[in-house]
Amino acid sequence: MNAFEIIGGKPLKGEIIPQGAKNEALQILSAVLLTEEPMTISNIPDIKDVNKLIDLLAALGVKIDRIDKDTYVFEAKDINIEYFQSSEFREKGGGLRGSIMIVGPLLARFGKAAIPKPGGDKIGRRRLDTHFLGFEKLGAKFVYDASTHFFNVDATELKGNYILLDEASVTGTANIVMAAVLAKGTTTIYNAACEPYLQQLCKMLNRMGAKISGIGSNLLTIEGVQRLGGTSHRMLPDMIEIGSFIGLAAMTGSEITIKDVCFQELGVIPSVFSRLGIQFELRGDDIFIPAQDSYEIDTFIDGSILTISDAPWPGFTPDLLSIILVVATQAKGNVLIHQKMFESRLFFVDKLIDMGAQIILCDPHRATVIGMNKSHSLRGIEMTSPDIRAGVSLLIAALSAKGKSVIHNIEQIERGYQDIEERLRKLGADIKRVDVEPRGH
Known part of the structure; x- marks a missing residue:
C-alpha cells in the first residue's frame, strides 16, 4: 500500500x-455533454476524481483530445445511450460521486439518464434529493432501484418551472441549471448556490448560447434555448x-x-x-x-x-x-x-x-x-x-x-x-x- x-x-x-479547481472541473466537464460541438477546457487538474470523470465521458462516446498537460478538447457528438445499461457503466459511475453531474446534461439533451448511487468521501450523509427533486420539477420521472442502488430518470420533455431548493447545494444547483438550459420555457431557481464555481459554469453556458441571469446571486432565471454551441473555458x-x-x-x-x-x-x-x-x-x-x-x-x-x-x-x-x-x-x-x-x-x-x-x-x-x-x-x-x-x-x-x-x-x-x-x-x-x-x- x-x-x-x-x-x-x-x-x-x-x-x-x-x-485548477476540482469542484469546478466536475461541473464543467459534465457540461460538455450539452452540445455536439467541440469544447476546449483548460487548467484541468490531473487528479483521480477528475480523470475518472474524463474516462466516464470517453466511455459514453465523447471524443477526447488532450492537447496539453491541462487542456483537452471534448466533442460529444455521438453519445451511446445504451451504455447506461452496461455493468461497466455501473462500475465507473458508482466509483465517483461526481458522476451524478452527468445526469442533468443527459436529461436536457437526450431525455433520459441513469446513474448508480455515486461514491466519494465517507464524511457523513450527502443527500442527492436536491438534484432529483429539481429534475422532477422540470418534468422528469425517476425510479430508484434499492436492490441495485440505481437511479433511472426519464424526461422526454423538460419544461421550465419555479424551483425553491431545499438546500443551497452547489452540485444540485449546477445539475438543475444544466437540465434547465435546454428545457422549454423559463426556470427560476431560488436558494440557488452562488459559489464562484457555479458562476463559472453559468458564464460558460451563456457563452454557449444559454440565457441565464442572476449569476452570483441565489436567484437564477434560465430561459430555455433549443441548442447550445461549443466554446472554450479556463478553470479557476x-x-x-x-x-x-x-x-x-x-x-x-x-x-x-x-x-x-x-x-x-x-x-x-x-x-x-x-x-x-x-x-x-x-x-x-x-x-x-x-x-x-x-x-x-x-x-x-x-x-x-x-x-x-x-x-x-x-x-x-x-x-x-x-x-x-x-x-x-x-x-x-x-x-x-x-x-x-x-x-x-x-x-x-x-x-x-x-x-x-x-x-x-x-x-x-x-x-x-x-x-x-x-x-x-x-x-x-x-x-x-x-x-x-x-x-x-x-x-x-x-x-x-x-x-x-x-x-x-x-x-x-x-x-x-x-x-x-x-x-x-x-x-x-x-x-x-x-x-x-x-x-x-
Whole structure:
C-alpha cells in the first residue's frame, strides 16, 4: 500500500502554483455533454476524481483530445445511450460521486439518464434529493432501484418551472441549471448556490448560447434555448488548495508565495485565516506569506472565544474547516470549530490528539482547539487518511511535527491534490512515497 513518509519540523520556502479547481472541473466537464460541438477546457487538474470523470465521458462516446498537460478538447457528438445499461457503466459511475453531474446534461439533451448511487468521501450523509427533486420539477420521472442502488430518470420533455431548493447545494444547483438550459420555457431557481464555481459554469453556458441571469446571486432565471454551441473555458485555481497552502506556511513557519490565485474569487477565505493571526500580502495576483514565529487567534469584540463555522457561499467553505482546525493547534489562543454540514468530518482529530494537539471534540459537529503557540511541537506518528481534506490536514500537521510521520491511504489525498508530493518537495519538504502495510489507524 502506498503511504507518505514525512520528516517534519523543517521550514519551507518558495513558490507554488495552485491546480485548477476540482469542484469546478466536475461541473464543467459534465457540461460538455450539452452540445455536439467541440469544447476546449483548460487548467484541468490531473487528479483521480477528475480523470475518472474524463474516462466516464470517453466511455459514453465523447471524443477526447488532450492537447496539453491541462487542456483537452471534448466533442460529444455521438453519445451511446445504451451504455447506461452496461455493468461497466455501473462500475465507473458508482466509483465517483461526481458522476451524478452527468445526469442533468443527459436529461436536457437526450431525455433520459441513469446513474448508480455515486461514491466519494465517507464524511457523513450527502443527500442527492436536491438534484432529483429539481429534475422532477422540470418534468422528469425517476425510479430508484434499492436492490441495485440505481437511479433511472426519464424526461422526454423538460419544461421550465419555479424551483425553491431545499438546500443551497452547489452540485444540485449546477445539475438543475444544466437540465434547465435546454428545457422549454423559463426556470427560476431560488436558494440557488452562488459559489464562484457555479458562476463559472453559468458564464460558460451563456457563452454557449444559454440565457441565464442572476449569476452570483441565489436567484437564477434560465430561459430555455433549443441548442447550445461549443466554446472554450479556463478553470479557476482551486481555492481549497490556496487555503491549504496558507495554512501550511503558517504551521511550518515558512515563507511561501502562492501564484495566480484569482484573489477576487476567494471570498472570505483570506480574512478567516487573518483571524487566526496569519499575515500575508497581495502582490499582484499572488499571495505572499512571510515566515512567522507565532500567530494569535482573534476574539470576538466582547472578548469571547472565536467561532469559525461553515456556511453556503459567500460564507466559509466547509472544505477548509479541517485546515483551519489543524492550523489553530499551533496558534496562540483558542477557537471553536463548528462543522455544520457533515457530521463525520471532525473525527480525524483523534490523530491530532495523538500527535500532541489539545483539542476537545464536543460532539460530531464541534471541536474546541486550545492553541499551543508553538511552545510544544506536534510529534510524528503513523496514521491513516479518512478523506481528502482531513488527509491534507494531517499532511500539514506532519510537515510541522517533530520526527517521522507515516500517512496511509494517500489515495484519498490524491483524489483532490495534483502531484502534491512533488510540489511540496520543491518547497523543501522532506516527503517521500513508500510501500508499507498499515499497522493501525
